[in-house]
Amino acid sequence: xxxxxxxxxxxxxxxxxxxxxxxxxxxxxxxxxxxxxxxxxxxxxxxxxxxxxxxxxxxxxxxxxxxxxxxxxxxxxxxxxxxxxxxxxxxxxxxxxxxxxxxxxxxxxxxxxxxxxxxxxxxxxxxxxxxxxxxxxxxxxxxxxxxxxxxxxxxxxxxxxxxxxxxxxxxxxxxxxxxxxxxxxxxxxxxxxxxxxxxxxxxxxxxxxxxxxxxxxxxxxxxxxxxxxxxxxxxxxxxxxxxxxxxxxxxxxxxxxxxxxxxxxxxxxxx
Numbered sequence: 075x076x077x078x079x080x081x082x083x084x085x086x087x088x089x090x091x092x093x094x095x096x097x098x099x100x101x102x103x104x105x106x107x108x109x110x111x112x113x114x115x116x117x118x119x120x121x122x123x124x125x126x127x128x129x130x131x132x133x134x135x136x137x138x139x140x141x142x143x144x145x146x147x148x149x150x151x152x153x154x155x156x157x158x159x160x161x162x163x164x165x166x167x168x169x170x171x172x173x174x175x176x177x178x179x180x181x182x183x184x185x186x187x188x189x190x191x192x193x194x195x196x197x198x199x200x201x202x203x204x205x206x207x208x209x210x211x212x213x214x215x216x217x218x219x220x221x222x223x224x225x226x227x228x229x230x231x232x233x234x235x236x237x238x239x240x241x242x243x244x245x246x247x248x249x250x251x252x253x254x255x256x257x258x259x260x261x262x263x264x265x266x267x268x269x270x271x272x273x274x275x276x277x278x279x280x281x282x283x284x285x286x287x288x289x290x291x292x293x294x295x296x297x298x299x300x301x302x303x304x305x306x307x308x309x310x311x312x313x314x315x316x317x318x319x320x321x322x323x324x325x326x327x328x329x330x331x332x333x334x335x336x337x338x339x340x341x342x343x344x345x
Contacts (some may be wrong), residue, residue, distance in 0.1 A: 076223045077233065081283050082276045085219045086234050088192070089212055091239040095246025099254045101242070107319035117241040118308045119332025123213030123315060124237035124302035127340040128230045133301070136225070137294025143342050145298020152299070153306040155275065156210055212243070212271050212303030214303030216278025221296045223279075224286035233340040238333075264326030270296035 132141040215238045223231035246267045253263045282300065286293050316325035 077227050078283055079278060081142045081220055081223045081231070081279050083295060084223075084231065085216055085276040085279035086272055088219065088235040088266050089216065089242065091242040092246035092249070092271035093247070093264055094245040096250035096264045096267040099250045099263060100115035100250075100260055107322045108324055111319055111325040112318040112328040113244040113247075114312050115328030116332040116335075117244050118312040119329040119334070120237045120240050120336045121304050121308050121312070121332075122329075122331045123336025123340070124234050127337060128234045128237070129218060129297040129301035129304075130290075132222075132225060132230060133228065133294040133297035136236035137291070141294040142298040142301075142318070145300075145301035146305070147293040148295075149302025149304075151301035151302075153214060153303040154310065156213075157310065181324065182226040182307045183195070191305040200303075202273035207276050209270050211307050212242075212274040214300055214307065217243075217296075218304060219275070219301035220279035220282025221286050221293065221300055224283045225293050230340075233336075236339055237336050240274070240335075246271070254287075314316040 122248070130142060133145070215234075218234050219231055219238065222234050249270060250263050251266050254260065254267065258266070282296065286296050313325075313329075316322075316328075
């Protein structure tokens with residue numbers, strides 16, 4: 075079985091992938107709806123694939139359907155409860171109005187200076203709220219990594235960590251765009267975005283690893299819990315955010331591509 079230190083390193087690398095998503099802000103703070111919706115759809119497909127192939131199926135192999143289903147429901151309820159309890163924002167970049175170059179409440183302002191200040195405040199709030207969302211979602215993802223490694227199947231852990239790293243990139247971009255528009259410097263934006271995944275994910279992975287490693291027979295429920303939370307993230311956040319700009323078909327095809335990629339990744343890494 076993998077050691078805790080190995081799990082922490084892998085989970086940290088997967089979590090820090092949010093910082094990769096902030097790198098494009100070095101060159102631009104704009105992205106087309108089609109590209110962004112596709113990236114969210116692809117990430118959603120990868121997440122669902124990871125939940126099914128790397129958590130639910132192994133959980134069923136080591137436990138009963140009742141245990142796994144109990145975990146799935148508990149994980150979904152947990153994610154929705156956290157969403158309701160903590161301030162956050164659906165993953166979205168807050169695209170600007172092309173005619174005015176402004177967004178949010180700034181569009182309601184006629185005075186140019188006031189509009190600029192309002193836009194800055196709007197973007198600052200958006201960056202903080204999206205950052206909270208990314209941090210919240212990294213908790214079940216980190217749990218999934220730790221739980222998978224604690225099962226003794228290092229391949230499963232690597233497959234999930236790979237899926238999470240891929241999914242974290244568009245999350246990082248969603249957080250970085252409003253931060254840049256709010257006046258945060260590019261280096262600080264990249265740092266904060268990296269920490270939004272690089273801190274909570276290894277902590278949650280350590281908790282998941284310790285839980286399964288020291289509590290006999292809990293893997294089926296724990297795997298179901300992580301899978302349920304991840305699927306809830308997909309349906310509560312990623313899919314709605316990718317279907318509101320007229321590119322639902324593109325996002326759907328990207329979802330299928332992401333799911334297929336995760337199937338291949340899991341097959342290669344979990345052998």
